[in-house]
Amino acid sequence: MLKKDLSITFMGVKFPNPFCLSSSPVGNCYDMCAKAYETGWGGVVFKTIGPKHYLIDEVSPRFDALTKEAEPFVGFKNMEQIAEHSLEENLADLRKLKKNYPNNVLIASIMGSNEEDWEELARLVTEAGADMIELNFSCPQMTSHAMGSDVGSNPELCKKYCAAVRRSTHLPFMAKMTPNITDMCDPAIASLEGGADGIAAINTIKSIINVDLNKKVGLPIINGKSSISGYSGKAVKPVALRFIQQMKTNPKLKDAEISGIGGIETWEDAAEFILLGCKNLQVTTAIMQYGYRIVEDMKDGLARYMEKEGVDHLEDLVGLANKNIIPAEELDRDYKVYPVIDTDKCVGCGRCVISCYDGAHQAMEWNKETRRPHCNTTKCVGCLLCGLVCPVGAINAGERVLKEGRKPKNLKKLVLQDSFQKL
Amino acid sequence: MVEDYLKEDKGFSPRDVMEEASRCLLCLDAPCSANCPAGTDPGKFIRSVRFKNVEGAAETVRENNILAGICARVCPTEKYCELACSRTGIDKPINISMIQRYITDYESCTHMSVLKKAKANGKKVAVIGAGPAGLTAAGNLALRGFEVTVYEKESKAGGYLRYGIPEYRLPNKVVDEEVKRIEDLGVKFVFNTKVETSKLLDELKKSNDAVILALGFSKGKMLEMFEDNKKVKLAVDFLKQVKEKKGRVRVPESAVVVGGGDVAMDVSLTLKKLGCANVTDCAYEQFCEFRASKKELEHTREAGVTILDGYIPEKVTKSGQVTFAHRVIKSKVVIKAPLIVLAIGQVSDFSNLGIKLEDLNDPSYRIKNTNVFYAGDIAPGDKTVVYSVKTGKEVTKAVMSYLKMEVK
Ligand SMILES: Cc1cc2nc3c(=O)[nH]c(=O)nc-3n(C[C@H](O)[C@H](O)[C@H](O)COP(=O)(O)OP(=O)(O)OC[C@H]3O[C@@H](n4cnc5c(N)ncnc54)[C@H](O)[C@@H]3O)c2cc1C
Ligand SMILES: Cc1cc2nc3c(=O)[nH]c(=O)nc-3n(C[C@H](O)[C@H](O)[C@H](O)COP(=O)(O)O)c2cc1C
Ligand code: SF4
Ligand code: SF4
Ligand code: SF4
Numbered sequence: 134m135l136k137k138d139l140s141i142t143f144m145g146v147k148f149p150n151p152f153c154l155s156s157s158p159v160g161n162c163y164d165m166c167a168k169a170y171e172t173g174w175g176g177v178v179f180k181t182i183g184p185k186h187y188l189i190d191e192v193s194p195r196f197d198a199l200t201k202e203a204e205p206f207v208g209f210k211n212m213e214q215i216a217e218h219s220l221e222e223n224l225a226d227l228r229k230l231k232k233n234y235p236n237n238v239l240i241a242s243i244m245g246s247n248e249e250d251w252e253e254l255a256r257l258v259t260e261a262g263a264d265m266i267e268l269n270f271s272c273p274q275m276t277s278h279a280m281g282s283d284v285g286s287n288p289e290l291c292k293k294y295c296a297a298v299r300r301s302t303h304l305p306f307m308a309k310m311t312p313n314i315t316d317m318c319d320p321a322i323a324s325l326e327g328g329a330d331g332i333a334a335i336n337t338i339k340s341i342i343n344v345d346l347n348k349k350v351g352l353p354i355i356n357g358k359s360s361i362s363g364y365s366g367k368a369v370k371p372v373a374l375r376f377i378q379q380m381k382t383n384p385k386l387k388d389a390e391i392s393g394i395g396g397i398e399t400w401e402d403a404a405e406f407i408l409l410g411c412k413n414l415q416v417t418t419a420i421m422q423y424g425y426r427i428v429e430d431m432k433d434g435l436a437r438y439m440e441k442e443g444v445d446h447l448e449d450l451v452g453l454a455n456k457n458i459i460p461a462e463e464l465d466r467d468y469k470v471y472p473v474i475d476t477d478k479c480v481g482c483g484r485c486v487i488s489c490y491d492g493a494h495q496a497m498e499w500n501k502e503t504r505r506p507h508c509n510t511t512k513c514v515g516c517l518l519c520g521l522v523c524p525v526g527a528i529n530a531g532e533r534v535l536k537e538g539r540k541p542k543n544l545k546k547l548v549l550q551d552s553f554q555k556l
Numbered sequence: 557m558v559e560d561y562l563k564e565d566k567g568f569s570p571r572d573v574m575e576e577a578s579r580c581l582l583c584l585d586a587p588c589s590a591n592c593p594a595g596t597d598p599g600k601f602i603r604s605v606r607f608k609n610v611e612g613a614a615e616t617v618r619e620n621n622i623l624a625g626i627c628a629r630v631c632p633t634e635k636y637c638e639l640a641c642s643r644t645g646i647d648k649p650i651n652i653s654m655i656q657r658y659i660t661d662y663e664s665c666t667h668m669s670v671l672k673k674a675k676a677n678g679k680k681v682a683v684i685g686a687g688p689a690g691l692t693a694a695g696n697l698a699l700r701g702f703e704v705t706v707y708e709k710e711s712k713a714g715g716y717l718r719y720g721i722p723e724y725r726l727p728n729k730v731v732d733e734e735v736k737r738i739e740d741l742g743v744k745f746v747f748n749t750k751v752e753t754s755k756l757l758d759e760l761k762k763s764n765d766a767v768i769l770a771l772g773f774s775k776g777k778m779l780e781m782f783e784d785n786k787k788v789k790l791a792v793d794f795l796k797q798v799k800e801k802k803g804r805v806r807v808p809e810s811a812v813v814v815g816g817g818d819v820a821m822d823v824s825l826t827l828k829k830l831g832c833a834n835v836t837d838c839a840y841e842q843f844c845e846f847r848a849s850k851k852e853l854e855h856t857r858e859a860g861v862t863i864l865d866g867y868i869p870e871k872v873t874k875s876g877q878v879t880f881a882h883r884v885i886k887s888k889v890v891i892k893a894p895l896i897v898l899a900i901g902q903v904s905d906f907s908n909l910g911i912k913l914e915d916l917n918d919p920s921y922r923i924k925n926t927n928v929f930y931a932g933d934i935a936p937g938d939k940t941v942v943y944s945v946k947t948g949k950e951v952t953k954a955v956m957s958y959l960k961m962e963v964k
Contacts, residue, residue, distance in 0.1 A: 202578035202606065203571065480645030483584020499584060524581050525646060 137436035139175075141447045143413040144305035144330045144390050146264050148238050150175035150435075151447065152403070152428050155394050155415030156242035156267060156309075157211075159425075162218065163226040167233065172425040173432060176238030177230070178333075178415060181215035181269045182223045182258065183243075184250040187277065189217050197342050197352040199368065208368035209418045210342035212274055212353065212360065215244055224261045231262035242309070244269040246279040248297040255298040255306070265304050267392075268294060268329070270320070271311035271336030274362035282336065285311035288323035295327025307331035307392060310376070312369075313339045317376045318383045331390035332380065333415065335373045337363025366418035370396030374409055381410035381455050398427065400434025407447065408454035467539040469515030470549060472497075472508050473531025481505055485519035485528060493518045510534075520553030529553060560829040561803035562723050564629075573658040577606040580650045583642050588652060591640035593938070594621050594945040598637050598652045605655060614663040617656060618670040621945055622695040623688055623734050625660035626717055628653050629726050631942045632818075632849045664733055673741050677701030679959060682764040684708075684751045687715020688941045689932025690770030691738055692948025697955065698741035700964075706743060707760075709750035715772050717941065719796040720819075722826050723803065754910040761927055766955045769911070769930040770948070773902035773939070781869065782898060787876035791815065791823045791899035798826055808894040810834035812878055813861075814869055815899030816841040821852040823897045824861040835860075836891055838867040838880050840900075864889060872896070904934055921951040922958060929955055 139150035153176035154160040154169050166177045183189065192212050199208040216223055231239050241258035243266060245251035255266060270291055275281035284290045291308060298306055308324035310317050312335040321332045339361050343352040351359030373395025380386045393411030397403055398419040406414055419427055435447075444450055472485075481504040489497035496513035497506050508519075510532075520528040529552065533544040568576065586599025597616060604613035617624045633639075633653045641649035663670070679702050683690045686708035694704045712718055714731045739745070751757055760767050776790030791813075798805050807830045813823050816839025824837045837856070841847055842865045848856075857863065867880035867889060877892040904913050915923055916930045923930070931947040933939045956963045 203575035480581070480642045481583075481587075482581035482642045484581060486584050487582075501585070504585070504587070 135433055135436040135440065137439055138445065139432060139436060139439075139447055141412055143392065144265060144307065146238055146305060148175040148413065149236065150432055151407070151412065151414045152176075152431055153178055153238070153240065153392070153413060153415045154420065155417045156181050156240075156269065157417040157421075158213065159417050159420040161216070162222075163229050166226070166230050166239075169425045169428075170230075170234045170237045173428045174237070174425065176240055176264075176413075178240040178242050178267050179216075179223070179227060179230075179263075180218075181242040181244050181272070182220060182254060183215045183280075184245050184254060185220050187215075187246060187280070189214055190276075191217060192353075192355045194353045194355070198366075199342050206366055206418070206422050208340075208342065208364055209366040209421070210340055210352075210362060210364050211337065212355070212362045214272060214275055215269070220257070224257055227258060227261040227263055231264075238264045240265045240267055242267040242269050243298075244272065244280055245294065245297075246277055248293065251294045251297040252301040255302040255304075259302040259304050263304065266298065266302060266306035267333055268298060268306060268308045268324075269336070270294070270324075271309050272363070273311065273313055273337055273339045274360065282311035282313050282339070285309075285320055285336070286314045288319045291320045292323040292327035295324045295329045299328030305330040307333045307390070309333040309336055309394075311336050312372055312376055312395075316379070318380055318386060321380055321389065322383070322385050325386070325389060331392065332386075333392040333394060334376050334380070335369070335395045337365045338369055338372060340364035365395065366422075367396045367398055370402060370405075374405060377406065377409050377411060378455060378458050381452060382458070397431075398423075400431045400438065403431055403435055404438055404450070405454075407450050408452070409458075410452040410455055412448070412451055465547075466536075467542065468533055468535055468544060468547060469513075470517070470530045470533045470547075471510050471513050471515055472517060472519050472528045474506060474508070475527045475529070476505065478525050478527035479505060479523075480525055480527075482524060484522050484524060488518050488522045517553055523553075526552060557829070557831060558803040560724065561798070561826060562727075564724055564727050567661055568654050568658040573605060573655055576651050576655055577602050579643060580606065581642050582606065587640035587642060588637040588650070592637050592942070593940075594627065594942045594949065596620050596624075596627075596637070596656075598650075598656070601659060602650065602652070602655055605659065610659060610662050611666075611668065613659045614668055615670050617659050618663065622671070622692055622738060623717075623941070623945055624656065625664065625730050625734055626688070626726060627942055627945065628657035628660050629730065630717075630721055632940060634850055636942065669737075669740070671695075671699060671737060671741060674699055674701040676703060677961075679703065679766075679961075680705075680764045681766045681768060681955060682707060682760045683768045683770055684757075684760070685715065685770035685772055685932070686710075686713035686735075686745065687770055687772045687932055687944065688717055689772070689935075689944035689948045689951075690715070690768065691735065692945045693768050693770060693931055693951050694743045695738040695741055696949055696952040698738070698743045700952070700956070704743045705764075706745045707749045707751050708745060708747050711747050713745060713747075715770075715774075716792075719799055720792055720822075722795060722822050723799055724825075724829065725822070728799070752908050754908070757909050757928075764927075765959055766927045766929060768951055768955070769906070769909075769916075769928060769934065770932045770944075771904065771906050771930075771934055773904050773933045775903050775905045776898065777901040777903050779869065779898065779900065781872055782896070785872060785874065785876075785896070787874075787894060788872075788896045788898060791819045791897050792902060794823060794897050795819075795826065798830070803830060805830060807832040810893045811836075811895040811897060812891050812893045813837040813897045813899055814878075815839060815901075816865065817847040817899065817901070818849060818852050819902075820899035821848045821856045823899050824863075825852075825856050825859055827895075827897075828856075828859045828861055832895075834862075834893075836862045836864065836893075838864045838869070838889070838891075840866070840868055840883070842866040842884070902933075906934075920958075921947065921954040927958070929958075 241263035243254040270285035272281035392413035393406030638649040
């Protein structure tokens with residue numbers, strides 16, 4: 134393993150590395166969090182703690198997975214609410230964790246149904262020794278409409294509850310946002326105005342993941358019925374990244390500290406969140422599927438990436454990609470780039486031809502004798518769909534041409550991606 | 557042990573088949589499909605599996621090949637569809653036969669019946685021989701409304717499928733199921749009836765619109781020096797005995813097998829599975845020119861059979877001592893064993909019918925100026941099950957055009 138300092142300061146607290154369990158069953162009790170720390174996670178967001186009066190009563194079964202071909206977990210649906218353990222047990226676990234793992238960061242996630250709850254919970258977890266707090270404004274499957282994503286989609290409530298928490302703790306805290314909203318900036322700004330020190334995004338997306346065709350019920354089936362509930366895992370990463378980028382480019386949020394969540398499985402996913410402005414990262418679904426050990430390769434991979442990028446502080450990578458995400462109307466539309474086919478790599482499957490015909494511009498032609506494709510540039514629009522479907526990565530960006538009537542420019546200087554497939 | 561002989565390898569699970577189907581590149585003009593003698597379309601049925609339409613896949617497979625469950629198990633795919641597979645350019649071909657087996661197993665478990673009995677067209681055909689060629693022809697004719705009767709000298713249908721290919725590669729249960737499908741189409745079987753004289757054949761010619769010979773190569777080849785030697789058995793006789801007795805056959809401690817094709821591999825591996833500790837196979841061919849399929853060769857070697865390549869038998873004693881000489885290098889091997897099995901090929905056995913093998917070489921599958929047709933091993937082409945399916949299908953069309961019927 135590459136030895137590299139991965140520490141980073143987030144909301145004023147120094148993390149040994151940016152990787153945290155996100156609030157969920159992966160950080161449900163002392164033993165789990167202890168094991169996670171031992172395995173190398175920098176921090177833990179403990180499973181959301183609710184008020185004493187809110188009784189948790191979970192369904193069974195409570196998960197389902199979206200699959201594709203042989204891929205068992207493209208996305209994941211859960212119907213869980215917040216911590217099943219009693220308030221006392223949870224607080225005792227927090228105390229014990231802080232005592233035994235003083236160098237790892239302990240974050241308490243809380244959720245109330247009114248200002249008193251929020252104040253009370255914030256006070257209790259502060260006293261129990263948490264290093265910071267996360268306010269869960271975003272669980273989409275609460276049985277109470279005064280809690281969860283109904284709060285996160287209401288900026289006024291976000292602000293009010295942040296203010297309540299601010300009154301009862303000196304600890305830094307972040308508000309965890311729901312993606313079940315068109316614009317996340319409003320509740321995020323309101324949360325900061327209410328006193329939050331940062332934002333966590335995203336929680337799960339409201340979903341119906343699959344429908345049982347015989348029983349005609351969504352999955353999972355709970356005694357013949359199902360409900361809309363939260364979707365997570367790899368499939369939600371693009372949605373999470375988009376919300377984060379939008380916040381980072383909002384003038385009122387550009388300096389906000391963000392903990393990124395949603396579909397992180399590998400160091401590459403993690404680095405993407407960092408490049409879009411996150412100083413902290415949280416993971417659930419990938420842990421549920423593969424276990425805490427995935428952090429080993431996340432840390433090592435991220436360290437090697439830093440090495441290649443020539444940076445010694447993770448901080449230096451934060452937000453580097455934000456400036457390169459611009460409005461669609463500002464993109465360079467003067468050129469097109471034709472595909473180039475590496476004939477040594479091509480295995481002659483013809484998939485590029487099928488996709489170009491049925492999904493693009495009928496430019497990729499097929500030589501029946503040699504069973505090899507070639508691009509007819511009089512028809513090609515340079516969409517490079519062909520490059521995405523080729524199973525061997527034989528198609529790349531080739532010749533660049535200026536569209537008719539455009540001002541000449543040095544086409545050699547165009548910056549294009551290295552490969553059309555992420556392998 | 558007997559259990560090893562009776563047990564077939566596990567098939568794909570739903571997850572395995574999906575994993576394999578996702579390896580498929582879903583080619584444009586799928587080369588695998590172009591390379592199947594029987595006209596199977598793996599490019600299409602693998603795509604159906606990939607898009608979760610196993611029933612549709614079963615229809616594709618079964619409509620084309622009435623013996624699809626058998627072919628899935630015994631077809632030397634490395635010489636046909638898998639040889640052409642584009643995926644080879646990346647790593648290794650798609651395991652097409654295992655995907656097909658998953659599909660046909662699914663079809664059988666869910667009791668699908670893809671093929672439907674047709675309305676009678678008033679024409680009669682007699683098929684002689686119920687091996688894969690005869691079965692395919694009979695089934696395809698029945699599907700088109702013919703009244704078909706199959707005459708078979710054994711007490712059950714299948715030919716080498718039932719009496720040759722060992723149980724661990726092709727369980728008789730599968731043969732039963734596929735034969736049942738053909739019966740369900742209305743084909744009549746007359747068992748224990750050898751059509752052994754030209755008089756019998758003439759009667760069939762008269763009472764039917766057409767007669768199809770699907771007699772196969774039903775005799776094992778003999779070498780003069782081994783004739784009348786009590787230690788010697790012919791491979792096909794040995795395999796038949798083992799399969800009929802469901803593996804309950806006593807085998808000696810050691811045995812010598814002569815031959816380098818799939819039949820020799822079957823004999824060697826069967827002997828091993830039944831507990832024969834020392835099996836030595838001497839093959840005429842050297843490994844570089846071996847006839848047996850790679851898969852069978854591999855299984856046989858893995859089981860611990862000693863294979864001496866390039867050796868031909870020179871002499872044999874009454875007590876079973878055989879001397880082999882190498883074809884190229886100066887080397888002799890002397891082995892004494894209580895059992896010597898000859899697996900040096902099969903030959904036809906129908907001279908009594910007044911027909912010569914040389915007469916059976918017309919692309920129309922018809923003996924000139926007669927209403928007699930032929931298919932399977934006795935027709936030109938590869939001597940494999942899939943070729944029997946191919947010629948069984950083609951002879952159906954030949955019969956139809958001979959009877960001036962529209963061929964669809
Ligand atoms: C041990 C062994 C293993 C093999 N393994 C494979 C394999 O893995 N894959 C593969 O593709 N091929 C394999 N083959 C070859 C394959 O079995 C043959 O190519 C195929 O069976 C030929 O089919 P057929 O219908 O022409 O003849 P057969 O299968 O020989 O069937 C002919 C039928 O006609 C009957 N019959 C013959 N004469 C008469 C008569 N006068 N009257 C009535 N009935 C008669 C016979 O009893 C028999 O039932 C193997 C062959 C053997 C011997
Ligand atoms: C089973 C399960 C339970 C969850 N429970 C909580 C919770 O109690 N509090 C919370 O803030 N988020 C909860 N979440 C949301 C996750 O913390 C996380 O925001 C989301 O799953 C996206 O990240 P991922 O793709 O890495 O799983 C839960 C997620 C799952 C899958
Ligand atoms: S770039 Fe687009 S239009 Fe051109 S060949 Fe590829 S798929 Fe077709
Ligand atoms: S998709 Fe790729 S491998 Fe297939 S034909 Fe096109 S270039 Fe060749
Ligand atoms: S040739 Fe191979 S990769 Fe192409 S369709 Fe056939 S099985 Fe799939």
